[in-house]
Amino acid sequence: MTVAANPGGQTWSHPTWQVTAVDRSNQIPAKNNLLFTAKIHGSTVLEGVKATSDHGRPARISLNGEAGSGNLPQTGNAWPNVGGKYGTSVYENTHTGEVYIRDDYIRQQGSALTKGSEPALSPDNEEVVFVRSVHGHDHLFVEDFGGSTNVVKDVTPNATTDYTEPTWSPDGKTIAFRAPTGTYTITKTAHGFGKPVKASSHTGLPAYRG
Secondary structure: OOOEEOOOEEEEEEEEEEEEEEEHHHOOEEEEEEEEEEEEEEEEEEEEEEEOOOOEEOOOOOOOOOOOOOOHHHHHEEEEEEEOOOOEEEEEEOOOOEEEEEEEOOEEEEEEEEEEEEEEEEEOOEEEEEEEOOOOEEEEEEEEEEOOEEEEEEOOOOOOOOOEEEEEEOOOEEEEEOOOOOEEEEEEEEOOOOOOOEEEOOOOOOOOOO
């Protein structure tokens, strides 16, 4: 089935599922959507379409700033990724060089998190992994929302090559990512994350089967 057909002149990429259960206590219906990057007339924006559509027409995703955070950039947004049970998403902005988070539960608002790119939100919605350049190489960083203050940590401090395109395992214990020589993983330990382990010589975009 074709969920959405490109009208022409656009480039669509980086699709991510947004699937949540109904929340009757807050009268919020279930979600079953696909969010993706759309390059239109040279600008990249975030769009979404119901996953059950048949040749549906995608719509621009609203990006409203939280109180006090000012206006969020409406173009230059890319690399959307959804995590958690409420449909929260993270994405990058190529103009500002920052990672943003968007709440799609009740408020439908968002804000900038930190400098970085290629973000992925953990399944429990409490951590985001992203890429940031350190001394000429791309490292993986994790921001933890679980405490009273957000903590950002380089989880590949000894990287001597580029680590990119991270993604979380369904149980939130392992991160897979891309390197020039293949696909690698790092796994949570009692003190953070362990050292990178090569999982495959294939250099494609890493993904887990849920």
